[in-house]
Amino acid sequence: MSGRVALVGAGPGDPALLTRKAVALLRRADLVLYDALVPPAMLKIARRARRFYVGKRAGRHSMTQDAINRLMVRAARRGDRVVRLKCGDPFVFGRGGEEAMALRAANIPVEIVPGVTSAFAAPALAGIPVTHRGAATAVVLVSGHAAEAYEPLLNGLEPGSATVVVLMGLGRRAAVADHLIQRGWPAETPAAIVFGAAHPDGQTWHGLLGELGRASVADFSAPGTIVIGSVVALAPFIGSEVEPVLERRRTAGRG
Numbered sequence: 001m002s003g004r005v006a007l008v009g010a011g012p013g014d015p016a017l018l019t020r021k022a023v024a025l026l027r028r029a030d031l032v033l034y035d036a037l038v039p040p041a042m043l044k045i046a047r048r049a050r051r052f053y054v055g056k057r058a059g060r061h062s063m064t065q066d067a068i069n070r071l072m073v074r075a076a077r078r079g080d081r082v083v084r085l086k087c088g089d090p091f092v093f094g095r096g097g098e099e100a101m102a103l104r105a106a107n108i109p110v111e112i113v114p115g116v117t118s119a120f121a122a123p124a125l126a127g128i129p130v131t132h133r134g135a136a137t138a139v140v141l142v143s144g145h146a147a148e149a150y151e152p153l154l155n156g157l158e159p160g161s162a163t164v165v166v167l168m169g170l171g172r173r174a175a176v177a178d179h180l181i182q183r184g185w186p187a188e189t190p191a192a193i194v195f196g197a198a199h200p201d202g203q204t205w206h207g208l209l210g211e212l213g214r215a216s217v218a219d220f221s222a223p224g225t226i227v228i229g230s231v232v233a234l235a236p237f238i239g240s241e242v243e244p245v246l247e248r249r250r251t252a253g254r255g
């Protein structure tokens, strides 16, 4: 029996943004273990596979990381071709590295299949280039989860010198904005939140850094990516696949 595990990036949500390798592996899979942000349409590609949700979202853990690792090892030892399907890219805030190491430690063959990360796809689909000649020549990607992780990095940035992209940051959007403003970033710096990029109901909030904390996110159950920097102002000139949030909603969030 020689099973194996592929850690596969599902991209931001649209099945058309899956890589060809991801599609081929899904078609051949015996077992698919998928995360919260993987849309059902994508799972249909894995016609012959058993499919299990093992996701975690906003602290609601359906299965511990250890249990997921054990499940993958057991299935591969049984001879299954396992696809571990993760949103975006498996190695960008996706614990893909931990899973790969656990599998290697158990002598299970592992294949890594990169995916289109929402960190860059969400801004792109909203018409925001994260780098742009004359506007931003660098981009900084942080998780909004823990201030002790992002603050030292943001402290080292000259105000306005880079585009800042924040994943998992909706709950801490006010803290991130306040921190940047305290470090000298103008409150008028353009900012956006791209909700559910590459999903049919995706929407984008546009505003200023000083308004970010008051942006209304309650209407959205979709995940959101925060983008801060002058490149955000290019969106009207580039065009967007992600609907702008209605002005009514934006105003409602200002209270």
Ligand SMILES: C[S@@+](CC[C@H](N)C(=O)[O-])C[C@H]1O[C@@H](n2cnc3c(N)ncnc32)[C@H](O)[C@@H]1O
Binding pocket: 012, 013, 037, 086, 087, 088, 089, 090, 091, 092, 093, 094, 116, 117, 118, 119, 122, 166, 167, 168, 169, 194, 195, 196, 197, 198, 199, 223, 224, 225, 226
């Ligand atoms: C646990 S991280 C995983 C990131 C993923 N590995 C990637 O490369 O995109 C989840 C965060 O990614 C962002 N995200 C994922 N899918 C998204 C989408 N379709 N639109 C906007 N943001 C998304 C959100 O910030 C969300 O909180």
